[in-house]
Amino acid sequence: xxxxAIGDLxxxxxxxxxKPMDIFGPSWVAHHEKLRQxxxxxxxxxxxxxxxxxxxxGLRQDExxxxxxxxxxxxGKKVITKGNHDLWWTSVTRLNRxxxxxxxxxxxxYMTDEGIAVCGTRGWICxxxxxxxxxxxxxxxxxxxxxxxxxxxxxxxGAEKIIAALHYxxxxxxxxxxxxxxxxxxxxxxxxxxxxxxxxxxxxxxIKGVLNGVxxxxxxxxxxxxxxxxxxxxxxES
Numbered sequence: 001x002x003x004x005a006i007g008d009l010x011x012x013x014x015x016x017x018x019k020p021m022d023i024f025g026p027s028w029v030a031h032h033e034k035l036r037q038x039x040x041x042x043x044x045x046x047x048x049x050x051x052x053x054x055x056x057x058g059l060r061q062d063e064x065x066x067x068x069x070x071x072x073x074x075x076g077k078k079v080i081t082k083g084n085h086d087l088w089w090t091s092v093t094r095l096n097r098x099x100x101x102x103x104x105x106x107x108x109x110y111m112t113d114e115g116i117a118v119c120g121t122r123g124w125i126c127x128x129x130x131x132x133x134x135x136x137x138x139x140x141x142x143x144x145x146x147x148x149x150x151x152x153x154x155x156x157x158g159a160e161k162i163i164a165a166l167h168y169x170x171x172x173x174x175x176x177x178x179x180x181x182x183x184x185x186x187x188x189x190x191x192x193x194x195x196x197x198x199x200x201x202x203x204x205x206x207i208k209g210v211l212n213g214v215x216x217x218x219x220x221x222x223x224x225x226x227x228x229x230x231x232x233x234x235x236x237e238s
Contacts, residue, residue, distance in 0.1 A: 001114060001235065003163065004043060004076075004228035005050040007195025008083070008220040009035065011067035012057040019057040024198065027222040032070070034226040039074050042228055047076040049228055050118055052195050052219065053083025053167030061095075064088035068098065078102045079110045081120040083167040083195070105165070107146050109154040114234045117154030120165030121146040123180060123194070128172035144179045151187040163231060164192040170216070173205035185212045191231055195220035 011032060012019040021028035043049055055071070058064030064086075071078060078101060082089050089095070095104040103110050110118040124140045125132060147164070154162050170180035170192060184192055197206045197220055206218040219229050 001112065002044070002047045002233045003050065003112075003116065003231045004047065005052065005165065005193040005217065005219045005231050006035070006221060006224050006226075006228040007052040007167065007193070008054040008198070008222070009051065009067075009071070010054055010057060010085070010221070011070060013066035013070055014058060014063045017057050017059075017063055025222070027225065031221060031226055035221065036074065038227045042230075043074070043076040045075050048112065048118075049074075049076050049078050050120075050163065050165045050193060050231070051078060051080045052120065052165040052193055053081050053122060054085045054195060055080060055083065056086065056088055058088040061088050061090050068102070072099045072102060076101070079105055079118045079120075079165070081105050081165045081167060082122040084122065105150070107149045109150050109157065109159070111154070111157055111159065115158070115160035116232070116234070117157065117159035117162045118165060119147065119150035119154050119162055119189075121150060123147075123166035123168035123170065125168060126170070126172040126176075126178040126180065128174055128176050128178075140179070144183065147180065147183060151183065151189070155187060161232070162187060162189045164189045166192065166194040168196050169194050169206045169218075171207045175205075175207050177211075181207075181211065181214070184214050189214050191215045191217060193217045193219045193229075193231065198222055
């Protein structure tokens with residue numbers, strides 16, 4: 001099994017949602033067509049794809065269903081965490097009844113048969129970010145707690161490897177450590193994937209590479225050029 005990740009799909013197949021992405025540059029022209037082609041070339045039915053947020057521009061679940069159905073029709077199993085634009089995200093219990101190949105992650109973890117756990121939450125901007133205030137602190141603390149719930153479940157399940165998926169970067173734009181990075185280190189997370197950042201200037205604000213034993217991977221769609229990024233393979237480890 002191969003595990004891939006790609007975030008920020010920003011789909012809007014429902015005709016009620018008018019969100020053309022090509023206004024953000026050439027990398028977004030027909031981005032869903034490029035993504036489908038790249039996905040189908042790389043991902044097999046036995047593989048897993050992590051999607052760390054910003055899946056659909058729908059405001060309600062019914063407006064996001066065409067986008068979720070499009071993802072459902074792609075090969076592989078999918079684990080999805082919430083992004084800041086996923087306003088359609090309702091009860092995670094209700095969402096997890098929709099498709100047998102798609103898991104919506106909140107407060108829990110996803111375990112593969114190979115003993116790999118996928119944990120995650122939306123995340124939030126981190127302390128040290130300009131304008132970070134008491135309101136941000138409240139949301140940041142709540143997201144830390146949700147990540148802890150997910151990681152503790154993986155630990156209890158005896159996960160041999162943990163991959164964490166956040167939507168927001170786990171550091172501020174100065175790339176300073178945070179409660180997220182400290183928690184990932186404490187639980188022995190192998191890799192953390194995240195999205196949210198778009199455009200060359202913003203890409204520089206995301207931590208990349210290995211820090212204190214954790215590998216950080218930016219997998220937003222435009223940074224990944226519409227290609228699901230290989231995170232690990234159990235085949236190469238066997």
